[in-house]
Amino acid sequence: MRILYLLFTMVCFVRANTLLPPSDFLGYKLGDKFTPHHLVVDYLFHVSQNEPNVKIIEYGKTYEGRPLMLAFISSVDNMDKLEQIRKDNLTRAGIIKGSTKTKKVGIVWLSYNVHGNEANSTEAAMKTLHALADKSNINTQEWLKNTVVIIDPSVNPDGRDRYANWYRMTANRWPDADPLGREHMEPWPGGRTNHYYFDLNRDWAWQTQIESQQRIIIYNEWLPHIHVDFHEQGYNSPYFFAPAAKPLHQYITDWQRDFQKTIGLNHAKYFDRNNWLYFTKESFDLLYPSYGDTYPTYNGAIGMTYEQAGHSRGGLAIETEDGDTLTLADRLEHHYTTGLSTIEVASKNVEKMVNEFSDFFNPNRKELVDTFKSYVITRSNPTDKLNHLKSWLDKNGIEHRTSDETRSFRAFNYQNGLTDLIKVKKGDLVISSNQPKSILVHVLFEPNTFLEDTMTYDITAWSVPYVYGLQAYATKSTIKTTDSQRYFSKRDKLNSNPYAYILPWGGIDDIRFLSEIYQHNIVARVSVEPFEIKKKRFDRGTIILTRKSNENLGDQFDDIIKKAANKFNRPITSVESGFVSKGKDFGSSSMRVIRKPKIGIISGNGVSSYSFGEVWHFFERQIEFPVSVIGSDYFSGIPKHNFDVIILPSGNHSYINNELREDLRIWVRSGGKLILMDGAINAFVDKKGFGLKKFATDEEKKKKEEKDKSIKMSERLNLYKDRQRNNLSENAYGAIVRLRMDNSHPLGFGYDKEYLSLKLRNRRYAYLESGWNVGTTQDSTSIVSGFVGFKAKQNFRESLVFGVEEIGRGSVVYMVDNPLFRGFWYNGKLLFGNAVFLVGN
Template structure:
């Protein structure tokens, strides 16, 4: 009833009010436009214009200007504590402003310590976190943060004093500083002296990549759960230090919208979120509605967005005892823009964000007792629910890849999840879990709901429409073998949970000196083995890869080496210091290097066999530019650059015709629209492949190769997929539901991978979880041995996919590779480096760079 009343008010008000309000541009940047005149303000606190030289909203500020103002008032006010908690990839400061009464700030350490131990007293303040502009081009929030900070620092009224006494307000003025500056510079470059509201003007239409993303073109609003980016890792430490009761997450949306605040669509709330959370969100919504009603500003709720994926800034709090609230303001994407609702100005958007910032504080203050009780009950009820489950926890193991195991453990620890090492081997379902490599996550702990969120393999849902991904299971993403444990009898665990520590350095014995061994072997299973290989190649070492297995004797014991093992033979090295390089680089990465004292093996290929293939250092061209997914390009760039230290040349696809492909060994084509590439360029690419080049392509990049007959397979057409769904009996109201059934928003499937293939070197299990976020289906090619990975009969592991699509995928290809002349083409319909946390499949990309010429699969023209 409440939300229907809201809708009726908005409809009654009509667009004319919005037009009038949006047209308020005269003196709009003055504080009197934003803040109430009824209160007095301390003259000791600088106004934004006094520090910046312009009023709020007159210009799109850079991050350093925003930070300069926040630093200025933090030095002036005893109500503010400014904390630098990290640096972005471009070395911009990440800061928090903690704002409260001087007494609360003096006791802040004690207040936060109480929250850690769940001993919050009746009179302890609640914590409200306001995070602005996680998408750098949604910049109205960052500008509103200055006004919120100024008001809390300078206002002298009774209400603000009550807020400061009873709340600790945390402001993150810019969640994405690198993206903010990319966007601010764009607008500044194209904004003229005469305001231009034409939506087609370049000021309102960014180039590639946009300011939405961070340095590596990641959407930071999807990274709260995944923690692949440094900004998120830094922020989460502070989040769990403050453990807020309410978090406001301030965004922008399309210019032709109005204003949105949660709750969103009720059926799209994650079932792990307590009903009370939704009720509190609705209660706070009344405060937002009142604030916007008083200004006669349009808004809506419950029509879009969802609270299902816990990796967003407005949903992560919901699984951590808080109430997260998403705010979306129609974006002017510049100074002003013509919209269906009239002229939309930057100042108008800033004030909307300010109004709902204050309504969040006002509502949280009035509901402070309820919020405090809810947080306490959240964790207590979680423990009770854990004890009702049919299993006690999760047991996981990884014996071959210490790096990937430690990355998994680290993510769990950052989420405050306790994980206990085994102290004795444990038998479960006729299988022995080694104490050396196995760990246990008990359900009965404070983060019960978050554990379920990370480990769940849900495949059935009340509502099949998803704003974001439907499956994100962390163990599957990192290819960590996990089992549910029904009972813990006989399970011996360490007294203390796992804690991150410096990995042991020193991979060789001191007695191993240059020339003392015939050759050295490096096993390929570890996640960092490709990084070590690239460093060795970059420094001139000759390295080969074993395409077949072999067994040698090391310190008197037989040791089996799988295909994919790297070999550094002393006799073929061309530089005198090669061994020093080998030892130094392996020590830095803590990867073992094993000495082999003879070229004669006791089983399998000998070390001089032609089955050892010399590896060439890759030189990679990544196709970018308008029409190419900046997210997927960023994911590939991040994996190669940040995790493997491989330089990547990013080239706009419109410039490809001007380049010599012979300068590169590999071309990577991620998802994108490549229809505008000319026939001449296609011929040029084909010729380069014939001469020995390698193309790795995923999703629509792979489909384009197939259309140009460079990839010898075909894809299911849209018409073929549409025929899987019967729409004859459906009504118009079923249209959205049918579209949702045809879509794979983000789902995890099981692929069967040929572990004998060089592209699968390093993988132990023939079943590999893969991530799919498109409905592209690649048919299994007729070329023998070209299918490296395919789907089985029932491939769905986690997330939603309609049964018709799952059945159509069955037995078809996930990864295909074959020759093109002396070159190779490698293609997949999956996203192997999705959001930087799919470390379980990323090695396929590394193998494509280093081992593409280690396989030979002829394809007929």
Template structure:
């Protein structure tokens, strides 16, 4: 028996060594134009023999576009690493000659004048996106074959397809991640392919190729649009409003192939039922395609259609159909799995045939999809018209830059926004011109407005594939409320960040409040220049202007610059950071004088962060992006592999983000000694649990063990899943006099939480500067048991250790680069830790 098993394995293994050619992938009932270059002629190998690198993938797309009159290639910018983000428009040559008119007619279909358009003669539009996660490469490798097929395929069926469909073809939605993973897989490939799961090829090093340059999951950025790759895609999406958008992914090696629809109970309520009906109809085309090649698959389980920040769900509030594909991953070239040897070519073929079945569905369901899109927007207009006169105002009277960035997102989604006609107060909050905007509800993209501004606490299901809430004004710490459109002034056509200025030259001191979003950037420039700066720990008034907690003061005398040089430099800082710096001629104040000990001297932050195995790349990437991109503050990223050789005394701040596995015990010893000698350690989310288990902190946690009662074996997965807090928004009261809350104007804040770590409050109230209220849930899902634990707990603590201290955040203050509202909490820990 053992000999037979070995023989069968060798037979399969031998088969896995064989290189496949295009015949393995392509339909054989189609002829191909010999003048169109095949992928191998450009990339240097058969598709699936090696992992295509991004540069070769794009080179092939360029050559195809030059060789075929069916393809036009657009330049949409570059990634953080400078890689191109092209889009191929693929359709019949006749359509290309009329492409702008086709696009305009397609958009007109979604507007009030589109009711008279004849959809019998209009092509559908399909956006096909591949490998938004770089280490899910079968999509982008399948894009090679799909592009060739669409360029070279000949015959009446191909002509019919191209005449009736416009294809927006995105061959690599994550160029930087794809390049990173291709390098890993190729450099570890053996001549004799080895399917052993323990083989190094299938265990890529940290951070892996899933993410982009700053380690973001870009399939969570369709709604926030914070990354260059996303901004290119969203611009293309709104320019065309595709009827179908496909998103090609991979999942665990022991799985098969998934296509939507997902879990029926996990569809966002804003998504029309017709959308799901059409998704099921499209699914039948995938069923036939996968049946024809004998591939196993599943649908309507595991995955959902809830969070609109994902590519497969974002189209659902834009009159389109989003389709998620998930292929069991070979994570290399061939790997053992529960379903036999899983080869890279096999995964590519499944992605390719479902790319074609999508186009077949788009062709056959053309009129139905176009009519649905027209009907979607007609119903949306009707709903919006009922809210005529209704609008949302949002703003922060102390922070124009943060308000600008929320408005910027709305503009990228083609939502009309207006200035306020004049300053006004509503429900106790002040809305100022230049610091506030008004969003009328009666407009085309009102569904996106609903998705971005709604709060929701009741759900049909207690399981979520991703976050359950993402209310944008709460994410930005904005005041917002419903108002009448009569409050609106002129429409904003060109958004501009506020112009910074120095109000007057001073020979005494300069002051700026800490409220504006870019004040951490300004302060770093000042300290980096060697200029002495102080922070006020009290409120005061000078020359008839009030200044809040956290105001920064720069004395003019005893600086390395003379008064003229200092004024000139601060003018640069103000303009670059979009803040106002006020010159004052006296230190005499109502409240605290400028020479008081209530002004503490600041030191320049020298920050380092642990990276590598055991650290969650997402959280670490969010910190890196915040400091590097937003605030121009250097951050030293130290890998755990050489951490013990690093002299930590160079740094006054060390950041330990969320961990996802084992951290070496020597890290504990070194960090503990560094803190005791005066360092400040900032620990976030479940890094706190690591500190607790290693006895570096004595913080008390509330128990989260929940005993199952009346739960069957078949229900246990749902039972445990319901206890996961996947991402929701909660209200906490804050003490604005505490340095961690400097720069906040309200007495409460909305926090994003996706952990079940509940810290007990301190018995001394002044040691609880941020504390969850007794009714903390604002939006999203949390189980009743966990909600009880959350009430009155604290998301922030400070523990002193020797000469240093450990700062604890249970929540993510920098979530996915769009949680602008709590970035200041994190920066306050960096700048003001010595005063806490």
């Protein structure tokens, strides 16, 4: 017995002090199972504890509390100087001033599993880490002499564990390769996204999610020379690697384009040797700036996406259309191969790679000679918007300063699209292109995206002044500036025990304030007409908080309001009387009570998980307001009168039948508010009891049908090879359009008479005959930026985008465009808040 104990102890000692391959450490062969995140983390610790040239850090946590990890690996000599290598790299980019102290070292960052159900990636990450740490691997040890490798084994562990846990519960004892098997049919919402169902691969620039926010902090502390984003695609598709497809943004350098080809040729060498299929230069472009390949590219790296066949349907094994069986082991081997191949190419080209990286950050590059030198955001913009923009610029490492002069310049005017003589004033916010991150600045602020090819993978317009709804200019002149300043709203001194408090309405921080006081059961009012007190004007939408309606709170009433105002820096005013100088007094019916609503959001099959997540995140994380989430599978059976507001996010909502539609109409008539977003509208358009129609008259419908028929006749001899490009004519790929806005309606409170909307589809709806057409397009001249096909342009003629139909005592809010798209369209958040809290009161 004593001998057995001694042997057991010796085995444990050897295990703890010997680098083990993943299969030995985990107790099963890689590819036989999907490894849960906690075991992946354990393996990272194991490697770092057994190899002095491996360092791991936890750089953050997910919404569900899982650790976000990075592993750093290089030669022992480089690891001893790791911090100095990092600083020297930033010095070469101009981010840090001074001189370098170390030799040139390549930095390669490998990111795995940003999409949780593309689950082979994390398995490949562990195998790659072991190969780099293995001292007996002559090749990797040679590469690491001049290269630092950073591995993020799971960018999205919440989504990956969602998929891995589902698969573990669902799969057969032996893998079922039949594509019809249930282990290949992942249920809603799927593991692709994070906790709030956001696609983290579209969030790099916007950083709406906690995982992105934490990752970009450390990414910008390193700025790698190569970044690879590992993905999976449909299980019948061969492997994709660089070079990328067109369109490539015009500011991507010749070196970045050429070196992608160099890397791709090296991958091809290994794939050819193994007779593996692959493709390049198709499907996956480099344009939209918030991807895991483009964001690094615009930050000086060789940013690349690698796509392996498999995805959520791959499981452990699946039969492909050519009769082959694709296994998890196959999939991870391919990612393992391209990962090591990337490091090999980097190591062999360090000198050139580092030099080109340094040149990228030179703001005087020849490609930038005739570009805008300064982007100006006027001080007259709302203070909240300015400070939120500055915070976002800081997150991206973009320098900003304040104008130190008042002078006129010729500049592009974002508001009207013209080049005018404009006056820059002292105190305006200035983002100069004369900074290391000049390329990123140009890409994010350019008024119109240059498209070398319209066949792109994502939206085609994102200019930041439009995103934030800002008065802004772009000039080719240099502006004299001083250090950036924080902008403050003027806050009046508050009287003690006032008659009422007043809050102007104009942004998401006002919604946050309202949400905060609602948690204390404050009763609020909203002014539907402008008024004046002591020559101070208050516009429609102003929030009125009277002592009379909140007497039950006693002195807590003042404390609650003051604390909320301080928390969100709200410029509230106190008044001693309800008698106004101009307009309606506080007791008027124009000062409408807006009580805390009980809100339900529909989720589940038939609902877009993205759209649901955007709504859910808005309430829980952006304004911190409690909601109920209702499953679509039982929605028809619940008592609707338990809710004041029901929100249907985008989706096909196939579960909605005539009976449920009528049930909702009756609930609305009794005082409910139904908010229909994007695709959800289709379940109600041209339906009995609801006023939204595709065409205003039968004649209008007939004209459209005749025009469509005429176009089809003219296209009968179109060439087959042009079919994909011809289909583009019917689409609107994330273009920005100008809407006429009725800001006298509660849905438009806080806006000017125009609103810039992100148009994701080419749907058109007739103006409401009986209702309020709050946001509308007039014709194709409404297009401000981005690609819209010539057929799609006809749908911009007299189309409803945002509207309200009153039915009985309730309302239906139609939101054809999604104001919460990906959580980044800042100027749309007030619109959604208006729909939830102000409309219908």
